[in-house]
Amino acid sequence: MQEEQWLRIYRETVRPLYGYMAKRTGDNRALTEDIVQESYLRALDRWRDKAVPDTPLAWLKQVARNVLIDYLRRRKWDADAGPAGADGVEPRTPADAFESLELFLAIASLGRRKARALEAFYFDGLSVREIAGEMAVSERAVEGLLRRARGSLKAVLPEPRPAGGNHV
Amino acid sequence: MSNRFEPDAKFVDRLEWQLASEFRRRDRLKPAPGRIAVPRSIAALGLAAGVLLLGVAATKAADLIKDSWRKKIEVARLETEVKIKTAFLELKKETADEIEKRFSLGLISEDAVLTAKLGVERSASDLEKSTLELEEVRASGETPRDELYAPLVGGRDFVSERLEVEKKVLNLDLDLCRARIERTLRQRVDAGVLPKSALDGFQASLAVQEAAIADIENRLTLRKKFLAGEISAAELEVQTRMSAAEKDLREAQSSIETIRPHLEDLRAKEAAGLVTSDEVKGMQLSLDFAQAKADLAVQQIEILKQIK
Numbered sequence: 464m465q466e467e468q469w470l471r472i473y474r475e476t477v478r479p480l481y482g483y484m485a486k487r488t489g490d491n492r493a494l495t496e497d498i499v500q501e502s503y504l505r506a507l508d509r510w511r512d513k514a515v516p517d518t519p520l521a522w523l524k525q526v527a528r529n530v531l532i533d534y535l536r537r538r539k540w541d542a543d544a545g546p547a548g549a550d551g552v553e554p555r556t557p558a559d560a561f562e563s564l565e566l567f568l569a570i571a572s573l574g575r576r577k578a579r580a581l582e583a584f585y586f587d588g589l590s591v592r593e594i595a596g597e598m599a600v601s602e603r604a605v606e607g608l609l610r611r612a613r614g615s616l617k618a619v620l621p622e623p624r625p626a627g628g629n630h631v
Numbered sequence: 632m633s634n635r636f637e638p639d640a641k642f643v644d645r646l647e648w649q650l651a652s653e654f655r656r657r658d659r660l661k662p663a664p665g666r667i668a669v670p671r672s673i674a675a676l677g678l679a680a681g682v683l684l685l686g687v688a689a690t691k692a693a694d695l696i697k698d699s700w701r702k703k704i705e706v707a708r709l710e711t712e713v714k715i716k717t718a719f720l721e722l723k724k725e726t727a728d729e730i731e732k733r734f735s736l737g738l739i740s741e742d743a744v745l746t747a748k749l750g751v752e753r754s755a756s757d758l759e760k761s762t763l764e765l766e767e768v769r770a771s772g773e774t775p776r777d778e779l780y781a782p783l784v785g786g787r788d789f790v791s792e793r794l795e796v797e798k799k800v801l802n803l804d805l806d807l808c809r810a811r812i813e814r815t816l817r818q819r820v821d822a823g824v825l826p827k828s829a830l831d832g833f834q835a836s837l838a839v840q841e842a843a844i845a846d847i848e849n850r851l852t853l854r855k856k857f858l859a860g861e862i863s864a865a866e867l868e869v870q871t872r873m874s875a876a877e878k879d880l881r882e883a884q885s886s887i888e889t890i891r892p893h894l895e896d897l898r899a900k901e902a903a904g905l906v907t908s909d910e911v912k913g914m915q916l917s918l919d920f921a922q923a924k925a926d927l928a929v930q931q932i933e934i935l936k937q938i939k
Contacts, residue, residue: 466654473650481638490635496642497736503650511657534737 464510473503477518484527486586487567494564498534502527528571535568569619570612577612584609677757700759702772711764716758723754742811756800763792778869779854780864791854798847805840808833831889839883848877869938876931883925890918 480502486493502523538571568629570581576598583589583597591609726748734744764775770785781790812833850871857867894914899908 466651469654470647473647477643477646478638482636484817485636492639495723496638496646497738499638500646500649501733501736501738504648507650507653507657530738537737537740590740 464515468515469507469510472515472519476523479520480523480527483524484531487528487582488564491564494531494534498530500529501530505530532568532571535564537550553578566620567568569616572619573612573615576608577615580608581612581616648861683812702768704715705768705774706765709761709768712761713758713765716754716761720751720754720758722779722859727751745810749803752803754917755798756796759796763789778939779850780857783858783926786852788858793850794847794851794854798851801840801844801847805837805844808837808840810932812837831892835885835889839882842878842881842885845881846874849874849877850905869935873932873935876935880925880928880932883921883928886921890921894918 469573477499481495481499481570483496485492488494490608505526506519506523555570567586570578572578573581580594580600583594584591589597591602591605595605598605600608699855727744727750730739730743730747733739734741766786767773767775767784767789770787773791777790777793779790853862853870853874856862857864862870894911897906897911897914901908901911
């Protein structure tokens, strides 16, 4: 891979990749930027030795998604961190973004197909028809999949916190 | 609303600049065709291995290298080794810095940082050992000697100095092992995320490290006694062997303690049809092997005790 090719791919993909990630992080800028940066560094590691994939954006999205899941799981593990505040410490992540991150992690923990359908519907704003086209199934099948996925999601989502004000 | 989910222009520019620099930096590190890229390249590893192998052959060929040309070759070999290891240490430091940077961004675990730091320390110790060997060859005109009964060289005790370096690395290894157990494994095992066997494995390696450190400390004490004239060379050899046998025994016992519950667990699973009999046989073999090592160590200790 030559430098021109590398930078061309970057210019073509950085905005859609950022948008894809920002929707999943609840538009948390700092986190989105970190993940986008890390994804490109991983791409550089990988693509220099192996060939550039046919669809670099799809590869980058997948890596970014994995990096985010990894980050969230570790964060959850390390401190089971919610937005701080009770002790006067400013939370690193705004409450609404935090909810979005929790939602993303919960969706990611579902089965592959359920997660794919829910992410496409909620984060990428695709219609049932568009999702059906992308997954090569009928619209009815997507509706059923979304219904089941919502049920599973409800079961894995954490209970709303008593304090914090944003939960209804 | 318009710029929601849109990257900041400054971020896009800065990242492009960073990625272009990173691309060029890695390009520079790539070995050029037909030329060995020293320092800071993985090629250094291959070269180091080659030089070391050649060096070993040369050293074996001539125990005494007092002849000036032999000494020159040996000194040149060790000087090259020191240069390569210095370059390798720099590479490790750079990698560790990069890892620390990623950790500060919250993208990797602290475990990776600890491992990278240990890698740096190992390389530093490796370099320190080679530097000591070089100094010894320059001072003595002979190949470096590691026997506990080796004489002092120009008033310096190179044997003990190298043992101290070894001990330092083992201590760092031990710290890392303990940190892993405390920070991650124990919590996860307690939370039921990992099986208890994961903890057992680490605790066994902890016991092995502790045994190795105890062995080095013992050798250092014996060396001191020998140099002070408190024990003869013959007594020193017996006690050195005793120390090694005791270390082997501790290691083997630790392995047995770790393997036994695994084996029982596997047998229960085999009965329930969850694992194959081959897996059980493999584990049984490991246990037999550890038991044989322990028996051999006990025999050696018995024989050595009779000499005393």
